[in-house]
Amino acid sequence: MKYLDHATKNDNLKKIRNFSIIAHVDHGKSTLADRLIESTHTVEGRNMKSQLLDMLELERERGITIKLVPVRMNYEATDGQKYILNLIDTPGHVDFNYEVSRSLAACEGAVLIVDAAQGVEAQTVANAYLATEQNLDLIPVLNKIDLPSASPERAMREIEEVIGLDASGAILASAKDGTGIGEILERIVSDIRPPDGSTDAPLRALIFDSVYDNYKGVISYVRVVDGEIAPKKAISFMATGETYEVEEVGVFTPSMSPVAALGPGEVGYIVAGIKSLADASVGDTITDPRRPARSPLPGYRRVKPVVFCGYYPIEREEINSLRDALEKLQINDSAITFEPESSAALGFGFRCGFLGLLHMEIAKERLFREFGVELVATTPNVVYQLKLTDGTVTEARRPSDFPSDAAKLEEVLEPYIRVTIFLPDDYVGPTMQLSQEKRGAYVSMDYIAQGRVRLVYDLPLAEFIMDFHDRLKSATRGYASLDYEHTGYRPSDLVKVDILIQEAPVDAFSFICHRDAAYGRGHSVATKLKELIPRQLFEVPIQAAIGKKVIVRTNVKALRKDVLAKCYGGDITRKRKLLEKQKEGKKRMKQVGRVSIPQEAFMAFMDVSGDEGK
Amino acid sequence: MKSVYIHVPFCESKCPYCAFSSAVKKTADEETYLKALEAEIAARSPLARGNAISTLYIGGGTPTALSPSAWLGLISIIKGAFRLAPDAEVTAEANPSTLSPRHVGLWRGFVNRVSIGVQSFNDAELAFLGRVHDTRQAEEAALLCADAGFKTSFDLMFGLPGQTLRGWGENLRRAAELSPDHISAYQLTIEPGTLFADLPLSGALTDGYGHYRFAQWFLPRKGYGQYEVASFSKPGEESRHNLNYWADGEYLGLGPSAWSHIGASRSKNAPDLAEYARMMASGKSASVYEENLARAPNARQAAVLALRTKNGIVWRSFKERHGKTLKDEIEEKLARFPKSLVINDGTAVRLTPAGFRVANKIWEEII
Numbered sequence: 001m002k003y004l005d006h007a008t009k010n011d012n013l014k015k016i017r018n019f020s021i022i023a024h025v026d027h028g029k030s031t032l033a034d035r036l037i038e039s040t041h042t043v044e045g046r047n048m049k050s051q052l053l054d055m056l057e058l059e060r061e062r063g064i065t066i067k068l069v070p071v072r073m074n075y076e077a078t079d080g081q082k083y084i085l086n087l088i089d090t091p092g093h094v095d096f097n098y099e100v101s102r103s104l105a106a107c108e109g110a111v112l113i114v115d116a117a118q119g120v121e122a123q124t125v126a127n128a129y130l131a132t133e134q135n136l137d138l139i140p141v142l143n144k145i146d147l148p149s150a151s152p153e154r155a156m157r158e159i160e161e162v163i164g165l166d167a168s169g170a171i172l173a174s175a176k177d178g179t180g181i182g183e184i185l186e187r188i189v190s191d192i193r194p195p196d197g198s199t200d201a202p203l204r205a206l207i208f209d210s211v212y213d214n215y216k217g218v219i220s221y222v223r224v225v226d227g228e229i230a231p232k233k234a235i236s237f238m239a240t241g242e243t244y245e246v247e248e249v250g251v252f253t254p255s256m257s258p259v260a261a262l263g264p265g266e267v268g269y270i271v272a273g274i275k276s277l278a279d280a281s282v283g284d285t286i287t288d289p290r291r292p293a294r295s296p297l298p299g300y301r302r303v304k305p306v307v308f309c310g311y312y313p314i315e316r317e318e319i320n321s322l323r324d325a326l327e328k329l330q331i332n333d334s335a336i337t338f339e340p341e342s343s344a345a346l347g348f349g350f351r352c353g354f355l356g357l358l359h360m361e362i363a364k365e366r367l368f369r370e371f372g373v374e375l376v377a378t379t380p381n382v383v384y385q386l387k388l389t390d391g392t393v394t395e396a397r398r399p400s401d402f403p404s405d406a407a408k409l410e411e412v413l414e415p416y417i418r419v420t421i422f423l424p425d426d427y428v429g430p431t432m433q434l435s436q437e438k439r440g441a442y443v444s445m446d447y448i449a450q451g452r453v454r455l456v457y458d459l460p461l462a463e464f465i466m467d468f469h470d471r472l473k474s475a476t477r478g479y480a481s482l483d484y485e486h487t488g489y490r491p492s493d494l495v496k497v498d499i500l501i502q503e504a505p506v507d508a509f510s511f512i513c514h515r516d517a518a519y520g521r522g523h524s525v526a527t528k529l530k531e532l533i534p535r536q537l538f539e540v541p542i543q544a545a546i547g548k549k550v551i552v553r554t555n556v557k558a559l560r561k562d563v564l565a566k567c568y569g570g571d572i573t574r575k576r577k578l579l580e581k582q583k584e585g586k587k588r589m590k591q592v593g594r595v596s597i598p599q600e601a602f603m604a605f606m607d608v609s610g611d612e613g614k
Numbered sequence: 615m616k617s618v619y620i621h622v623p624f625c626e627s628k629c630p631y632c633a634f635s636s637a638v639k640k641t642a643d644e645e646t647y648l649k650a651l652e653a654e655i656a657a658r659s660p661l662a663r664g665n666a667i668s669t670l671y672i673g674g675g676t677p678t679a680l681s682p683s684a685w686l687g688l689i690s691i692i693k694g695a696f697r698l699a700p701d702a703e704v705t706a707e708a709n710p711s712t713l714s715p716r717h718v719g720l721w722r723g724f725v726n727r728v729s730i731g732v733q734s735f736n737d738a739e740l741a742f743l744g745r746v747h748d749t750r751q752a753e754e755a756a757l758l759c760a761d762a763g764f765k766t767s768f769d770l771m772f773g774l775p776g777q778t779l780r781g782w783g784e785n786l787r788r789a790a791e792l793s794p795d796h797i798s799a800y801q802l803t804i805e806p807g808t809l810f811a812d813l814p815l816s817g818a819l820t821d822g823y824g825h826y827r828f829a830q831w832f833l834p835r836k837g838y839g840q841y842e843v844a845s846f847s848k849p850g851e852e853s854r855h856n857l858n859y860w861a862d863g864e865y866l867g868l869g870p871s872a873w874s875h876i877g878a879s880r881s882k883n884a885p886d887l888a889e890y891a892r893m894m895a896s897g898k899s900a901s902v903y904e905e906n907l908a909r910a911p912n913a914r915q916a917a918v919l920a921l922r923t924k925n926g927i928v929w930r931s932f933k934e935r936h937g938k939t940l941k942d943e944i945e946e947k948l949a950r951f952p953k954s955l956v957i958n959d960g961t962a963v964r965l966t967p968a969g970f971r972v973a974n975k976i977w978e979e980i981i
Contacts, residue, residue: 568859572919
């Protein structure tokens with residue numbers, strides 16, 4: 001504990017290094033982090049789980065990092081001095097770019113990993129630029145040099161030509177076999193500047209993440225800039241003005257270990273009996289209520305959700321559990337937004353906003369795994385802008401926001417993104433074809449190296465979120481990488497397609513799409529529903545319609561008969577149990593009018609567009 | 615308690631579709647069985663509380679697999695323990711291949727109704743079903759019983775692999791020509807624990823809809839009214855024993871695997887003969903399972919049973935037995951179905967023939 005405390009004095013600031021590791025997915029970030037933790041003896045080898053930092057169960061399964069996780073390492077450098085290295089992990093997927101900028105705001109430097117065999121990829125560029133924007137000291141590392149296909153010279157050239165960074169000092173490393181790990185630790189000490197700040201200045205600490213703990217309440221992850229935080233002291237949040245008494249402060253080793261105080265430049269956590277996220281929001285500045293800082297630290301660019309969908313509990317009574325779970329999840333993932341909505345078919349639920357499809361999927365999984373909430377998610381969509389004939393402009397976050405009378409609609413605008421794709425030139429043909437099919441507009445194409453191409457397209461976000469990433473992967477055998485930025489709204493010929501079951505529109509199934517795609521998608525939705533809706537006691541028509549015009553029609557045939565067994569004295573109990581079991585299975589269906597629709601129908605609906613492409 | 619069921623756990627061979635408890639008989643088994651059955655009857659016949667028994671059903675298994683001498687013993691045990699009402703319905707199940715004139719002779723004056731496991735009038739279908747009899751034997755058995763003055767019932771099976779509607783129509787036509795008093799028509803189902811369950815058969819089974827609907831159309835034209843989901847009879851020839859099951863009535867089940875329903879309790883005897891005999895020999899009850907349903911599930915089960923029959927649920931007696939709340943609950947749930955399937959005339963609610971065809975889905979709603 002004493003050793004951990006030694007940095008709380010001003011003169012020890014120069015012994016602290018706060019850094020992140022940034023990389024494209026699969027370039028070896030987690031493995032490198034593991035090596036650093038190992039070689040600083042932060043975690044004993046026997047306690048070492050592979051990819052220690054990927055703490056969420058889901059992250060381990062998917063091999064990706066979503067939540068940023070800090071870890072504190074003690075390192076004795078070759079200069080004989082002892083340093084504290086705070087590693088703040090960052091996620092790699094584009095959906096989670098906002099997490100990257102949050103991590104970076106708490107650091108002075110970053111290790112930029114580039115796979116020596118793959119070269120620079122789309123997110124390498126995006127993350128390197130985010131770090132540059134935050135004025136971080138960057139250390140380029142060429143990883144996986146043990147691979148026979150490694151080509152460090154080419155990777156270095158790409159770093160210089162594609163990103164524009166000086167790669168002459170790049171470290172050759174292999175996180176797998178340990179090559180270069182010692183040099184990376186030394187360079188973190190020598191190349192990354194120590195934090196500045198003062199114990200005597202009024203307290204300023206940045207909240208860069210929060211988690212919810214059932215016993216302790218909100219646990220805020222903080223980076224202290226000035227002043228000191230210690231138990232029993234009062235703190236206040238500058239955004240809300242709320243004041244709390246600190247109960248515990250600590251550091252990440254990587255498990256949470258209490259310390260006596262957190263001083264300038266330090267990274268740690270605080271517990272202060274905070275029950276609500278609203279009082280400790282990520283990006284806010286903590287100060288001392290008796291001696292408040294004059295101005296807060298620069299917070300974060302508030303990320304706006306770009307993808308929306310409805311979440312509905314499977315059992316209607318579970319609406320309150322779903323709300324509780326969403327509130328708790330939001331503490332941990334502030335990028336999620338939600339507001340109540342109701343649907344004729346699904347009852348009460350929430351319209352939730354996400355940063356992308358993966359984010360949406362992960363949130364749903366976490367709600368189930370961490371909170372035991374099972375839900376139905378409606379098909380995702382983007383936010384449209386509607387210009388009405390009376391001159392007003394509104395936002396449509398869901399198909400039902402479209403006016404029921406199509407004549408009232410003057411123009412529909414949809415969000416566009418500019419997609420940058422890095423790929424081997426062999427796959428340019430299929431990738432361009434995919435982009436055209438997705439209503440993309442070609443912007444540019446150039447060779448960034450021998451055989452490697454950068455392709456830029458403007459694409460409707462709606463087309464992108466549907467399945468662009470998956471289809472790109474299959475079109476390029478996984479060799480492409482991409483990044484995107486939002487480029488604003490453009491007018492499009494979009495229509496709302498309603499799906500009617502037994503003549504009544506089921507809002508969960510309606511969707512917005514380009515007029516030319518309406519028939520195709522309407523057909524595949526109707527066909528899929530026909531497969532998934534079990535036969536009822538009467539014929540059930542399924543239709544797709546634009547306004548009053550029906551464009552697709554199909555039928556679920558009436559149930560004719562299922563096996564009617566005989567039932568004598570010995571069969572009665574068994575028959576009752578069988579019926580009860582069938583009824584139990586039926587409970588998992590949503591009753592829409594007189595039609596029972598199984599949960600799978602709502603789930604599978606999200607795959608409809610995927611079926612078209614395969 | 616006026617109904618008794620006795621289970622005979624023997625067969626000449628095990629049918630591949632049959633999930634009933636039975637074993638291929640060895641001579642020594644008959645003695646074991648009779649001895650244990652006698653002990654059970656001695657212990658449990660007082661449950662009849664001196665009531666005259668109005669229906670007795672000897673089923674299996676294959677009761678005709680029991681030797682004539684064993685039958686003599688069985689009849690004397692029953693007569694010694696129970697008082698049969700003068701108009702009692704006494705049914706024995708028979709297999710065409712084992713029914714002999716000697717059985718018929720022994721039954722005279724005791725059995726008055728024979729349920730014959732015909733299954734089919736097509737030899738290829740019988741072979742598929744693993745039956746040891748053929749069409750000719752089935753016809754002979756029917757005539758033998760009719761000549762002896764017994765009421766007869768045929769079991770017929772549809773939905774066999776490759777069975778066309780015409781083929782099933784032929785079966786029904788030949789059955790009607792022999793003019794039994796009663797016909798049970800049911801669909802081949804693959805039960806777990808049967809030989810068929812291990813075969814990749816389910817794909818080959820026809821869905822049976824047309825077959826069932828054809829039976830509903832054809833049999834009434836030949837004088838057989840449908841009075842239950844799987845049962846058709848000439849007027850007044852309904853199985854009284856089975857009607858008691860569907861009326862949620864009490865019955866005493868004797869022999870291995872037999873179920874009893876007495877008071878609120880439903881219980882089952884040990885299915886294995888050796889186990890059953892051991893339990894009886896040690897003076898214990900042979901029951902291995904018992905349940906006492908709570909009020910609500912019991913009422914719902916009774917409603918499902920009643921809806922199997924053309925009489926349906928008679929509201930007045932249902933309310934007296936199960937109370938107004940549960941009566942209202944079931945009435946309200948059944949009101950959701952169209953009149954083409956469920957008819958409620960205020961006195962009773964019943965399924966239409968179309969309702970019988972989708973009965974499982976309707977029962978699911980009220981169970």
